Amino acid sequence: MLRGEEAVTSAEEFESYYGRPVLKPPVWKVPDVPLYLYLGGAAGASSTMALLADITGRRDLARAGRLTAAVGATASVGALVHDLGRPMRFLNMLRVFKPTSPLSVGSWILAPFSALASAGAASELTGLLPRSGRAASTAAAVLAPAMTTYTAVLLADTAVPSWHESYRELPFVFAGSAVSSAGAVSMLAAPGESAPARRMAIAGAALELVAFSRMHRSAGMVGEVYRQGRAGAVLRAARALACIGLGAAALSGRSRAARITSGLCLNAAAAATRYGIFEAGRASARDPRYTVLPQHAD
Template sequence: MPRAEFREFSSYYGRPVLKRPTWQATDIAGYLWLGGLAGASSLAGAGAHATGRRQTARVLKSGAAGAISLSLAALVHDLGRPARFLNMLRVVKPTSPMNLGSWLLAGYAPLTFAAAASELSGRLARAGAAATASAAVLGPAVTTYTAVLLADTAVPSWHEGYRELPFVFAGSAATAAAGLGLLAAPCAVSGPMRRLAGAGAALEAVALRRMKRRMGLVAEPYERGSAGRLMRTAQTLGLGGAALALTAGRRSRAAAAVSGVALLTGSALLRFGVFHAGVASAEDPRYTVLPQRERMAARGDGTSGRSPAAGPGGAGGPGGGTGRRGAD
């Protein structure tokens, strides 16, 4: 960008308009992906349990318990110490996605452990079935609440995707759970996993396309740089893995396994792509300044009109932060 043009979008004294998110990609993108995988696996595992596909159910229930454990570990590692997570459970704050998400995880994780333990040990079948059903009820919320968490920040490419991002995450999580199921299920009983892969890939692709079209300028970070490469690779793996599962995966165990790996990898890369797109949008003042100007122009008011995400500090609350979790 030419120097004069860059100066037009610089804030006072050359400081960034928004503070760059300080979260580590491995921790937060991993937390996003593993939580989605867990929630969708609980729902798919309950379906497999109800239809007598015990081998698939065993893998999905175990996968849900393992994924949510690793997701919580990544979150606690980012927070710095476990006490910060526990502190969020001292109150219930309906206006805080992070607080409600913490309570959701606190209720959901033990259910996945109980469901997996019962399935693997063969004991307490009724209690295990109840835990399986309860985890499945909470699974969709676990899958999508992280999208709400990102959209609640002032980071432009996260905040402006608030309508479609939960659907993008839901579709991506469904493909991941389907991929996990395809790695375990024999071809003769993997029909539900194949259909889940197709539905999840379609939902992800349609929601992502609608989101980028509606966002306009702020969608650019999803198509450029490292974030753009990650997003394109994720979509290729997701759609390709689903297509392979629905065709060759019906007859070939090897093809089903390859599609499962592709679906899991694509789902993970999408979360990393979303993370890096948000960071890129926070670093470039264009994505904060221009949408604000467009909103003011649409209202015919050149003197007022703050971004919906902006607080007293100008962006995301006092001091221009990114809406980082209150526990920090």
């Protein structure tokens, strides 16, 4: 190559060996892993909301948050175990704690959070050991911020192009999605004290939309997967549902129908966002261009 010449590899010219992917696409199952991502986030944000509601004397809202946290966390563990195939595989991840491994750290966040949230909810339902139950719920709320965002770190730490390129914005997308869904559930479960939940749902949905827009712009050519194919269709639906939910939330203080519409739409938007990002990751791993061409550009 002569000095001054540049090696240029266009998308049309690029081919991998035998047309096979450079990366092995994730083998995680649908709907197990998307549900795991959605339910865990909603559980974490609900736990934080329950603690704040308890401090401010909103009894019904605190109860709704504790029950949502427990159900969401338990169902999240169930989805993960079903994806792994055997419960022992999940238990084996708890045998060693590795601070340098997001998977290990995530397992040690999910397991105690689920246990603490379940203990708090059991006390709430039975009325037994109220002080211990409140202490368990408070401890779960301490873990809640990590519970809400650790799955974003787990995805971004992989070599999957669309996830790895979005490592800065992905935790904010997941946090906004989680806060929005938690607020939306409590709008439905505690209508008499829904004002704080409504503000929480609006703030979370706004954060999700802004962070996703920034993520889409900053991902470069890999950002194509967020607007193409199944992932693109799901993510467009998620944004539309979030906008409808935001509009309905603004009217929900005066209308029961608007409150129900907002709660359902914002939860559907949060679930669709997680599924769309999951599908985008699988699509980017299947196409070798997204692995090789960004490295040539660097």
